Structures are given as structure tokens and as C-alpha cells.
């Protein structure tokens with residue numbers, strides 16, 4: 265191991281920076297999402313939709329495929345095989361905020377199901393052990 | 403016609419699978435601009451890193467005195483991420499933090515429910531990682547520090563780095579080459595092990 269002569273920089277000091285907020289409503293407005301997707305000035309889905317949540321079609325969702333239009337049809341059509349909210353956003357080139365609102369609605373309507381453990385806090389020991397085993401097996 | 407659907411196709415709701423989709427877990431990859439976050443994610447991801455974006459708004463109330471209308475400035479922030487299947491029923495997502503450290507709301511979203519974070523550092527510009535380290539300490543997110551050894555040059559010992567960062571002595575500091583899958587895997591393993599110790603404690 266080779267060490268450089270120059271010392272490391274001084275220890276870090278805490279600094280403050282100005283806040284910036286997320287705006288799912290701005291997302292929606294920018295992409296002209298139709299009123300059925302975002303209603304009554306609602307800027308967030310009632311259902312909590314984590315960024316990594318994996319979305320899949322329910323049997324009702326399968327049955328709805330021919331009836332849906334626009335973003336709703338695109339999303340329900342794309343999630344077989346199941347994929348995450350982040351992937352939906354990337355593939356459909358729609359901002360996260362829009363995907364979240366629409367996915368939240370579709371979950372409430374029972375057309376989509378969603379897997380995520382984010383809402384219940386950090387992964388528990390069992391899940392962490394599975395991740396460890398999975399990584400080691402790569 | 404005496405067609406019985408059950409002879410050919412199982413009715414949809416007869417036998418739902420135990421879990422119709424994998425469970426996601428995520429790890430956040432943080433660090434200063436061009437420290438190798440996207441490279442790190444891409445070296446182990448089974449898909450080429452994807453990009454997602456979110457809109458941001460900065461609201462300044464009462465800027466316009468005559469109308470009392472708040473002024474909004476809108477911009478977007480891009481984030482890239484990768485994916486790694488761990489068996490049939492578990493998918494690990496790796497999210498690179500958005501370039502600008504001031505997008506804290508995005509970080510809040512990213513770390514919620516995360517296993518923890520890998521903070522990539524380049525010892526030639528160590529201060530670039532200070533905001534990330536501050537953030538993860540304050541939010542009590544398990545993190546490891548990974549020295550991205552550009553050109554294979556190890557310039558400082560983990561102890562030096564730990565001291566310069568003023569992080570707790572049990573914070574893992576590992577060497578890494580973000581371009582190398584095996585190296586990335588070791589950094590991730592270090593983090594998961596650290597998270598396990600923290601969860602046990």
C-alpha cells in the first residue's frame with residue numbers, strides 16, 4: 265500500500281443549504297396528466313408509493329387491460345413481468361411524481377398490487393440475511 | 403357446448419401464487435460529483451443504469467407585493483439506478499443520489515426503508531462527501547465509506563479516512579474500484595453486514 269505525502273483535507277464541518285421541495289403537482293402539470301389521474305388538487309396518491317415498490321397486475325388488472333387508456337393503460341400493460349415504480353418512470357419517460365399518483369390510484373382500484381417494505385421501516389434481520397446470502401451467492 | 407374451463411386453464415383466482423412479485427430492497431449510493439456513483443451501480447447492475455426524474459419547486463411567498471402571489475421556480479432532478487436479482491423473490495435496487503446535495507427531499511425518499519448507503523469518496527477531494535456523511539449520520543442510516551481508488555492508487559489508510567471524516571470508529575471504510583463487479587459486490591456485502599450488526603445492536 266502506497267501513501268501519499270500530502271495530508272488529507274481538514275475534518276468536515278457542518279454546513280446548511282437551502283431547502284428545495286418536491287412537487288408532484290408540478291410534475292403532473294408539466295406532463296398534462298388528465299384530471300382522472302390527479303383529482304381535486306391532490307398532489308400525492310393517497311396510497312404511499314415508494315420509489316422501489318414492485319408493481320404487478322392483479323387478476324382484476326388483467327381483466328382491465330382492454331378498457332384502460334393513456335398512462336393507466338401503459339402502466340398496467342408494462343408490469344408483466346413485475347417492475348418497480350422507478351423502472352416505470354424510466355421506461356415511460358414520466359416523472360416519478362406522475363407515476364406515483366397513477367400507480368397509487370390503480371392500487372386503490374385493485375388493478376395493481378405492490379410489494380414494498382419501506383412503509384414499515386428499515387428491512388428486518390431476516391430480510392437482511394436473505395440479501396447477504398443472495399449477494400454472496402452471486 | 404360442454405366446454406369446461408377448468409379442464410384446460412386454471413381459473414384466475416383458484417390458486418394465487420404465494421407472492422405474485424419479488425420483494426424489493428434498496429441501497430443508496432452517494433458521494434460527490436463524478437466520484438463514480440453511476441459506474442459503481444453499472445458495474446453490478448443486471449440492466450444498464452436507468453434514469454428517472456422528478457420535478458422540483460422552490461416557492462417564494464410574497465415576493466410580488468402587489469398580487470401577493472407566490473413565485474414558483476420549477477426544475478427537475480435526475481437520478482440513476484440499477485437492479486440486481488437476488489434469487490427469484492428478491493430484487494436489490496441501487497440508487498445513485500442526485501448530483502446536487504441540496505435536493506434533500508429526494509434523499510429522504512431514497513433512504514426511506516433502505517438497507518443503508520455506500521458513500522463513495524475520492525481522497526483527492528474528500529470534502530465532496532461531507533454533506534452525504536452528515537446526512538446519513540443525522541438520519542441514522544447505516545453507511546460504509548468506499549474509497550474509489552482511481553487508477554488503482556491507494557492514497558490513504560482507512561484509519562486516516564475515518565479520522566478525516568470524523569465518523570465513528572465502527573464505520574467500515576473499504577477500498578473499491580467502482581468499475582469492477584467483484585469490488586462493488588464486496589462494498590455492498592460490507593454494508594449489508596454493517597446494517598445487520600446495527601439492526602442486532
Ligand SMILES: Nc1nc2c(ncn2[C@@H]2O[C@H](COP(=O)(O)OP(=O)(O)O)[C@@H](O)[C@H]2O)c(=O)[nH]1
Pocket residue numbers: 433434435436437438439440441442498550551552553554578579580581
Ligand atoms: N480510472 C477510474 N475511473 C473511474 C472510476 N470510477 C469512475 N471512473 C470514471 O470517472 C468518471 C465519473 O464517473 P461516474 O460514475 O459518472 O460518476 P458519478 O457522477 O458519481 O455518477 C467516469 O468517466 C468514469 O468512467 C475508477 O474507479 N477508476
Ligand SMILES: [Mg+2]
Pocket residue numbers: 439440441482498
Ligand atoms: Mg452519475
